[in-house]
Amino acid sequence: PHHDIYSIEDLAQLIYDLKQINPRAKVTVKLVASSGVGTIAAGVAKAKADVILISGHNGGTGASPATSIKYAGLPWEMGLTEAHQVLAMNKLRDRITLRTDGGLRTGRDIVIAALMGAEEYGIGTAALIAMGCIMVRQCQSNTCPVGVCTQDERLRAKFTGSADKVVNLITFYAQEVREILAEIGARSLDEIIGRADLLTQVSRGHADLDDLDLNPLLITVDGSDRIVYDRSKPRNVVPDTLDAEIIRDGARFFEDGEKMQLSYAVRNTHRTIGTRASSHIVKKFGMRNNLQPDHLTVKLTGSAGQSLGAFAAPGLKIEVSGDANDYVGKGLSGGTVVVRPPMASPLDAGDNTIIGNTVLYGATDGHLFAAGRAGERFAVRNSGAKVVVEGCGSNGCEYMTGGVAVILGGIGANFGAGMTGGMAYVWDPEGEAEEMMNLDSIVTSAVSHPHWESELRGLIERHAAETGSRRAARILQHWETERANFVQICPKEMLTRIAHPLSPESQAVPAE
Structure with missing residues (x-):
């Protein structure tokens, strides 16, 4: 990212x-x-x-x-x-x-x-x-005459470096x-x-x-x-974040793999929560571990600072009762992030912003559920995470290459620009969403294929369970009528790789 x-x-x-x-x-x-x-x-x-x-x-x-x-x-x-x-x-x-x-x-x-x-x-x-390069400047063509940069075995045989x-x-x-x-x-x-x-x-x-x-x-x-030039160690040390406490309090998890739940009050000066903990998870259990999605659950109350859950690893679940700043789930790598309003909040979550800009920037895996709107540049360069939010600002899903984004609310301008992979669903009861989309990169359709309907409904059900979203609950309660209010967004580039998944006649169920 x-x-x-x-x-x-x-x-x-x-x-x-x-x-x-x-x-x-x-x-x-x-x-x-x-x-x-x-x-x-x-x-x-x-x-x-x-x-x-x-x-x-x-x-x-x-x-x-x-x-x-x-x-x-x-x-x-x-x-x-x-x-x-x-x-x-x-x-x-x-x-x-x-x-x-x-x-x-x-x-x-x-x-x-x-x-x-x-x-x-x-x-x-x-x-x-x-090493033998003669700078012919055709590396990208797989025709390097001296075999430095090519996958052609005949040319590679000429390499003498x-x-x-x-x-x-x-x-x-x-x-x-x-x-x-x-x-x-x-x-x-x-x-x-x-x-x-x-x-x-x-x-x-x-x-x-x-x-x-x-x-x-x-x-x-x-x-x-x-000036004394000492290059032996980093000179600029940054202060610890809340993760220092998480690692200390969660010693039984990090040492023995015991399932744990921790709770903290946070404010917006607590940045990058969950990132160092994720680093420890990967060191101890590996990136492809067998941990349950909520093996270590960190419950937060208040306003989380920037980069909440950045690069969060599998096995870590972060739940926020409050709101969060920019870069939520930046580089998300298998973890789960849930953001919901406080139980006593009188606000309609779907009409208010709960997470900031550039959410899920460069995410590769994992889940995010937010009972409220996201800011601008939502899910930009997302390549694998699955997310449900209740609205987003401009440039949503820009350059997205994978994953699934469900938006239960309005979207900003230039939605889907440069999108080449993944899938998006927008709840659009007023029929206004298409005006905000960049149709140079994407095509739209009703949700008609059983595979896509099942994927969409499953994510909304999990969103309702994780966040208590009233909007999601209403949509599920009237699913037979609300299903028609969803617009499915598919990148044009995907249509050349799969058998027209938006077509109701197609029985092909492509890989995610």
Whole structure:
């Protein structure tokens, strides 16, 4: 779920989520070298990333189109120096490991990158060429003439690369770096990181080239030469969430697999609940475990913060009596999340928002039941989770590739845009839903096939049981008439793979 990062807050939350899964891991954020990249790098550092990679315009694998290689981004030197200077000026440089790549070809390039502020260096293209790549840029066509990137056995037989060739390349890099360091009187790369004062502009005796003023690249920020660059451990540790208590209180579950139920009061500062617990579940029992869906049930009362149940694993069930913020079920991986209003609430759940935006973003498996409306970008890139909500905002089910979404209420504009898999059902008694759909990607129909009707009714029944939804109960009570109010949404792309599942004459029941 990293493709649609729209703000530094989104990025900070994703970094927080990842560090809850594995506190020891280093999180790297890749930024294209461009004007203003220093400001972005400062935001990334404040978001508690550990490594910032400044990628120049002159790298890329053979799979990159020539237009991307030639016309995207700036030289790594420009992006790297800006990022290093801005971070140093804002006293953020010691929080971050700076890495650069994008056309590093020689040991001299590595030394220059160090002098400009980089601590780590990527040499992917050169290593690929050492393995035998000749950069014909047709990787995607399965016709690589030297057998580097192909599944054709005849072409693969031409591959002559070996690990020794890459080792040889790196050895030569190291030798040249040591020779240059000796010439300038330094004992290690760490001693010269950020020492731009050791660089000078070379006159080439050419009017056009000598008109360039490279002085902005050669500025040394006060104090940057005194930063201690320790790359041995993550520098940006994020605070624990409620999961620290869950893991402690649920010791009998995590150690012996005993079925347990835990209860907590929450507020919106409790973020990413269930994520570290899921990490422990996978470590102990495996991703494909034999745990019951509610083997560990965590009951929450109040307003949960962002990323409730992010990446939740099989065996974990989270129940919220209250509401939840954005990113509920982000990357959901087999767990179950239930969100319902408090028992004493006088509000009609179906007319009020109970969970925020980007719900189930990138989910792969599991269930979500919410007795209320979801915000915008609901179930975007969902590829396997099954969900029932009572309305959603714009861009619902965008780029969905799998799973099932049932919406018992109104939808926002652009529903189903880019949808290529999965199935959706919208309760539409007023006949207004189709106006909000992106019909370039999807087709609509009444729910006529017994297989799809059974799937739809089964999910609504479970939704009613899990959340106590009054709307779901009314629909089930009058099912014979309400069934006609549902619109089934199927991606056009699926129609080419299955035997017209929306047709009442079809007896084929395709795989989910």
